[in-house]
Each structure stands twice: as structure tokens, then as C-alpha cells.
Amino acid sequence: MTLARLQQLLAAAVPVRVACIGDLMLDQYVYGEVARVSPEAPIPVLARLSEATMLGGVGNVACNVAALGATAVLTGAVGEDAVATEAFRLVAEGDRIEGALVTLPDRPTTLKTRFVAAGQQLLRVDSEATAPFGPAEAAPLQSAAVNAVEGVSAVILSDYAKGVVDETLARAVVTAARARRIPVVVDPKGRSFAKYGPVDLIKPNARELAIVTERPVSTDAEVERALEAALAGCEAAAILVTRAGAGMSLAVRGETVRHLPARAKAVFDVSGAGDTSIAALAVAIAAGATLDEAVAFAILASGVVVGKLGTATVTPHELIAAELEAHRAPVEAKLVSVADAAALASDWRAEGLSIGFTNGCFDILHKGHVQYLDQARGWCDRLIVAVNADESVRRLKGDGRPVNDLESRALVLAGLGSVDLVTSFDADTPLDLILQIRPDVLIKGADYSVERVVGSAEVQGWGGVVRLADLVDGYSTTAAIRRMTGKGAG
Numbered sequence: 001m002t003l004a005r006l007q008q009l010l011a012a013a014v015p016v017r018v019a020c021i022g023d024l025m026l027d028q029y030v031y032g033e034v035a036r037v038s039p040e041a042p043i044p045v046l047a048r049l050s051e052a053t054m055l056g057g058v059g060n061v062a063c064n065v066a067a068l069g070a071t072a073v074l075t076g077a078v079g080e081d082a083v084a085t086e087a088f089r090l091v092a093e094g095d096r097i098e099g100a101l102v103t104l105p106d107r108p109t110t111l112k113t114r115f116v117a118a119g120q121q122l123l124r125v126d127s128e129a130t131a132p133f134g135p136a137e138a139a140p141l142q143s144a145a146v147n148a149v150e151g152v153s154a155v156i157l158s159d160y161a162k163g164v165v166d167e168t169l170a171r172a173v174v175t176a177a178r179a180r181r182i183p184v185v186v187d188p189k190g191r192s193f194a195k196y197g198p199v200d201l202i203k204p205n206a207r208e209l210a211i212v213t214e215r216p217v218s219t220d221a222e223v224e225r226a227l228e229a230a231l232a233g234c235e236a237a238a239i240l241v242t243r244a245g246a247g248m249s250l251a252v253r254g255e256t257v258r259h260l261p262a263r264a265k266a267v268f269d270v271s272g273a274g275d276t277s278i279a280a281l282a283v284a285i286a287a288g289a290t291l292d293e294a295v296a297f298a299i300l301a302s303g304v305v306v307g308k309l310g311t312a313t314v315t316p317h318e319l320i321a322a323e324l325e326a327h328r329a330p331v332e333a334k335l336v337s338v339a340d341a342a343a344l345a346s347d348w349r350a351e352g353l354s355i356g357f358t359n360g361c362f363d364i365l366h367k368g369h370v371q372y373l374d375q376a377r378g379w380c381d382r383l384i385v386a387v388n389a390d391e392s393v394r395r396l397k398g399d400g401r402p403v404n405d406l407e408s409r410a411l412v413l414a415g416l417g418s419v420d421l422v423t424s425f426d427a428d429t430p431l432d433l434i435l436q437i438r439p440d441v442l443i444k445g446a447d448y449s450v451e452r453v454v455g456s457a458e459v460q461g462w463g464g465v466v467r468l469a470d471l472v473d474g475y476s477t478t479a480a481i482r483r484m485t486g487k488g489a490g
Contacts, residue, residue: 001296003323009297010316012287016070018279019148021173022058022158022165022187024076024101025110025128026083026090029053034117044122046115055090056112058158061187064279065156066096067313068301070286075100075148077141077164083109083127100148102140107133110162133163142169149176153286156278157196159189167195174199183285186236187278188212193234201291202236203278206243217241220249220259227251240295242277242302250295260299276305276314317343334414334422341384341423342436348382349440356380357439358469359430361388363402365412368472375469376443377418385419386433389426396428429454440464445471 032046055063062072074091078084078101087109091099110128114121133141141164149155155177159165170186174197177184183200186193193202193212206217212233215226223241230239231251238252247262280301284294301314304322321336321344336344345355358376362369362385377383387410393402402409410422425433434442434455442459446468450456456466 001293001300001323003320005293006297006300006319006323009284009287009289009293010069010319013069013283016154016283016286017073017152018065018070018282018286019073019075019145019152019155020058020062020065020158020279021075021145021148021155021169022061023110023160023162024055024059024074024078024087024164025057025112025160025162026087027054027056027060028111028113030113030115032115032117034122044117046117046122053086053090055087055094057110057160057162058156058164059087059090060275061156061158061279062097063094064276064313065283066094067315068279068283068319069096069316070283071096071098073098073100073148073152075102075144077102077104077107077133077137079103079107079109080105081109083111100144102144104133104137104140107137128162130162132166138166138168142172145169145173146176149173149180149182152182154282155182155184156282157184157186157199158275158278159187161189165196170196183282185278185282185285187274193230193236193239196234196236198235199237200285201238201240201281202230202234203240203242203274203281204230205274206241206246209239209241217243223249223259224251224257227257238291240281240298242274248277248295248299250291252291260295262299262303273302273306276312277302280314315343315347318347331411331414334419335410336421336423338423338425338433338436341421341433342438344421345382345384345437345439349438353381354440355437356383356441356443357386357430357434357437358383358443359386359388359425359433361393361397361402362409362413363393363397363404365409370416370418371472372445372469373413373416373418376441376467379443379467380439380441382420383418384421384423384437384439385413386430387413387422387424389424392426392428431455431458434458438462438464442466443469445469447471 029052031050032048034044034046036045038045058076062074065072074097078087080103091097107129113125115123157165174184185201186196186199188202188204209226210217213226213229216222217226227239240248240250242248245262248260249257251257277298280298281294284297300319304314304318305312356376390402390406413419414422431454442455444453450466453466
């Protein structure tokens with residue numbers, strides 16, 4: 001997929017509505033520290049520090065749809081309990097999520113509580129009911145699910161085997177969707193894909209495919225045979241199996257199986273990657289993508305999300321950045337617009353990373369610059385460098401400057417390991433960039449005082465700090481020019 005086509009799909013996704021129907025749950029995380037073993041049993045004692053609660057199951061699928069810019073119409077079941085109250089609150093506060101939740105008084109809201117210390121889960125406690133729904137419970141669920149199909153451009157059936165997506169509901173939804181020519185994609189569970197009926201696409205992972213077909217799925221050849229068997233046993237038009245680091249394999253009726261490589265550079269956590277990929281598939285299809293384009297879109301989104309810790313979503317800015325990086329040399333991928341720098345800084349900050357910012361002409365890169373940027377990078381997790389545009393340098397330094405044009409200076413800076421992003425500005429000061437990027441650490445040379453650093457008051461005002469980096473005596477661009485030409489350059 002080209003960058004231009006990716007941007008077209010992301011723009012087309014904004015007015016799109018996607019029905020997300022399935023098993024709703026809440027994911028609760030209890031974070032703490034472990035410093036001792038219980039005297040009562042050989043188990044760790046967790047000192048509780050904080051908690052976080054978020055929508056899980058089909059709720060996380062809806063969050064992924066919304067993060068990609070579309071609107072999610074969320075349909076699922078909750079009980080009449082405190083967990084349901086929290087679910088309604090999260091839906092109400094969610095941006096671009098519309099809730100169509102059905103309350104079932106005699107059934108608890110599914111809650112999964114994870115106890116975490118030092119980034120590791122110690123224990124998960126599930127509170128749920130998985131028995132089949134009775135007729136009195138199934139009827140309002142089916143009605144809400146069919147109603148959710150009205151006015152959407154795609155339907156996701158998200159089956160977590162908690163009872164919502166039974167054969168009766170699935171068939172009713174598919175019938176309603178087909179009558180309106182609305183595509184249906186399924187994230188399945190269980191030992192058969194047949195219950196979903198004539199859907200457009202089923203997206204199992206490799207383990208789920210192996211369970212349904214009772215076949216091995218370790219190699220491409222094994223996956224091909226398993227996909228052939230799976231298609232023979234259901235009415236789906238296509239099956240897309242996700243295979244973690246091995247990528248995805250797509251089987252369309254009457255066509256040869258295609259194996260598509262993964263796009264992740266690094267894998268930190270696969271939690272929620274299936275939710276991200278099913279959401280991306282549906283959003284792309286609803287936005288007018290072909291099946292091949294939708295699969296490429298899903299691979300791109302999954303590659304981004306597995307690089308994050310915990311259950312996460314993917315933003316359009318992150319997809320564009322990932323696509324740029326895939327088609328550009330690593331150095332060139334660091335060159336971004338101010339808007340993209342601000343968006344990436346916001347995403348990094350949301351992941352708990354600190355953002356550093358510095359600026360300058362960097363006309364002839366020398367030892368002093370390299371040591372300055374190394375020190376700056378040591379004060380933050382991500383360093384953004386803003387470079388004066390050529391006309392800005394000329395105003396500040398005089399005729400004959402810059403020696404190197406903006407592209408050359410930016411590329412050389414991007415080649416340094418200490419620099420994460422390079423952007424540019426043509427004003428006399430970088431204040432506007434600082435206000436957009438909102439760095440946590442603002443860095444200038446030790447020849448400044450904190451009060452003289454442009455943006456210092458603003459950065460300190462939102463809780464950031466200003467750092468003054470050491471300068472290396474005897475190294476400057478002006479001195480280098482004098483040595484080369486025998487005259488000053490401003």
C-alpha cells in the first residue's frame with residue numbers, strides 16, 4: 001500500500017460507522033510492588049499502588065475502531081452490578097463510541113482482574129458466567145445486535161465464547177447485514193466456523209485455526225492445508241489467519257493462499273493485537289479498501305500495536321509514521337513535519353516516555369554538536385531537534401550562511417543515534433514549535449542562562465524542566481569557517 005492510499009483510507013474512515021457486536025468485558029489492572037513472600041503460604045505479597053480499568057473484549061475492538069478515526073457502535077451484554085456501571089461510564093466517556101449495551105439482571109458483567117508487579121502478571125482473576133443465554137436473555141441481545149446493523153458500513157462479530165455470539169444471533173446479524181450489502185468480519189472462538197454463516201471474512205489466529213481443523217499449522221504448507229479444510233467446513237468467503245511473527249495468511253475461495261510477512265520491528269506485547277487487526281480490517285473495508293488493501297492495513301496496524309506495552313490502540317499518525325519508515329531509509333524516516341513531530345511526541349508521552357527538545361542551525365556538524373546532543377539525549381527518552389531553515393540561518397548569521405542547506409543539515413543530524421526526530425522552522429525563534437510539541441525537557445547550551453532560553457517559561461509552566469548542556473571549548477561552526485576561509489561568517 002502506498003502512503004497516498006493509506007492517507008486516503010484514513011480520511012475516508014472518519015465518517016464511517018462500524019457495528020462492534022460481541023462479548024463485552026472489563027479489564028482491570030492492579031499495579032503494585034512485591035518486596036516479600038507471605039508467611040502464610042509461598043506466594044508473593046503485592047503492595048497495591050494503583051489501579052486502571054478499561055473496556056475489554058468487544059469493548060477493546062470498539063476502542064480500536066475509534067482510535068483509527070471511525071465511529072464504533074458497541075453492542076454487548078452487561079449485568080446489573082457495579083462493573084456494569086463502570087462499563088457504561090467508560091462507553092459514555094469514550095470518543096467516537098456509541099453504546100447499545102443490554103442489561104441482563106441475572107448475569108454478571110464479565111471482569112478480568114490482573115495483578116501486576118514490575119511489568120509481570122502475578123495472577124488473573126476472572127468473574128464471569130459462560131453458560132448459554134436463555135430465551136429471555138437472548139431475545140433482547142439479538143434485537144439490539146440487528147438494530148446496530150442499521151446505518152453502519154461494516155459489522156464486526158467479536159466472539160470470546162462468553163455466550164453473546166451464538167449461532168442464532170450470528171445468523172440474524174449476517175442476514176440483516178447481507179440485506180443491506182454490509183460486509184461482516186468475524187473474530188472467532190470455538191471448534192467450528194460454521195455457526196457464523198455466509199460472512200465476508202473470518203480472522204482466527206493460528207491456534208484457533210488448529211483447533212477448528214485439528215491440523216498442525218507450524219509451516220506455510222500446513223497452514224495452507226488447514227485453511228483449505230476450514231473453508232470447506234464453513235460458508236465464509238475468506239479466512240485470514242494471524243501467525244504472530246510469521247505474519248498473516250489469506251485464503252479466498254477459488255484462489256491460491258497468500259502468505260504476507262509481518263511488519264513489526266520489535267515485539268513487546270501481543271495483548272490485544274487481534275482486536276487491533278479485526279478493527280483495522282473492518283475500518284479499511286468500510287472506507288472502500290479492497291480485501292488486499294484491508295489486509296495490508298491490518299498488518300500495518302498490528303505491527304505498530306505489538307510494539308507497545310499492554311492492551312493498546314493505534315492512531316492514524318502512528319500508521320503514517322510506520323508506513324513512512326517502511327518506505328524510507330532509517331535516517332530519512334526521522335525527518336518529519338512539525339505537525340507529525342507534535343503528534344508523535346503526544347503518542348510517546350502517552351506511553352510514559354519523556355520528550356526532549358533542542359534547536360539550532362547545526363551548519364557544519366562538529367565534535368561539540370555531537371557531545372551536546374549525546375548529553376541532551378541522556379536527559380530524555382526521545383530527543384527532537386529543530387533546525388533553522390536556510391533563510392532563518394541567513395537572518396541570524398549573515399551572508400554566506402548556511403554553508404550546508406537545510407536538507408543536508410537535517411540528514412546529518414538524523415544520522416546520529418542520539419537524535420530521534422528532526423524537524424525545521426523558518427521563524428527567528430522556535431517558540432511556536434515548543435508550544436506544539438510541549439517537551440518535558442528543553443535543552444540549550446551552557447552559554448545561555450535558563451531565563452534566556454526561548455520557551456523556558458512555557459515549558460516550566462506545564463511542569464517541564466530546562467537543562468543547559470556543556471559546550472566543548474574550541475569547537476564552533478564559525479571557528480571552522482574561519483579556519484577554512486580565513487574570514488568570519490557572522
